[in-house]
Amino acid sequence: MRYTFSKVKISGWIETSLVDVIGHVSFSVWFSYCNFRCLWCQNRPVIIGEKVLEIDVDKLVETVKEHAWLVDFLHVTGGEPTLQPVQLTELFKCVKERTNLKTSLSTNGSRPNVIQNLLKENLLDHLAIDVKAPIDDEELYAKVIGLEKGDVVRSVAESLSIAVKNLDFIEVRTTLVPRLLEVKDMGNIAKYLSTLGKIKRGRRFIYVVQQFSPSETVLNEEYRRMRRGEPEDVLKAAKMASKYLDWEIYARTLDIGVVKIK
Ligand code: SF4
Structure with a gap:
């Protein structure tokens, strides 16, 4: 059977990444745009x-295939990849058909139905989901x-719940953003995650x-000129999270790399 492939809008890719799926090497693709x-x-x-590159999913899959011997995962990040659900599904489906790679999605969690649909078709092996702030503080x-x-x-909470019920490999990530978040906020996020099962x-x-x-390349000029977050605060926040959550916990900084807390 002959497929008609969609075109996907991407901002680029990297053939081998060590930072997108913890402990694994991935071919990582950036889907353009975010909500x-x-x-x-x-x-x-x-x-x-x-700078958007519009490329046939088929062509992208062939590029992934050329590098498949180097990596364990195809990782799709962005932007927000779930904004192009048809292309995302096609990409994962074809990569699973044509290679032995596992698939990984990085998302802001705003489109739980897309995650659910990928899972229904057995197309997702790893989910990295951002929890940007405590779930119980809408403001x-x-x-x-x-x-x-x-x-x-509510959408992020639903995405988390779907992920925890259905996947064996999940990474939840929070960036400790100066002036917006405090160390105690990671404690609140961890408490919430601990209720998921x-x-x-x-x-x-x-x-x-x-x-x-x-x-x-930071979006806002004020944040572009701000100082890097203190590594000690990131460590403190990860330790705070470890008090409430029985998961593997890591602190990731440029200064001291990735530190396993628990
Ligand atoms: S950090 Fe925010 S704006 Fe940037 S890609 Fe992630 S969700 Fe979108």
């Missing part, structure tokens, strides 16, 4: 679609993601607290 406007976002060119969440207060927290044998649930690091 959030986090002032501190590192990927301004990606989220506003500054703070909206501030951190640069939007008006809305339904986002117990980890069964053979499953890896991971919580990573990340450092904010300014660069020329």
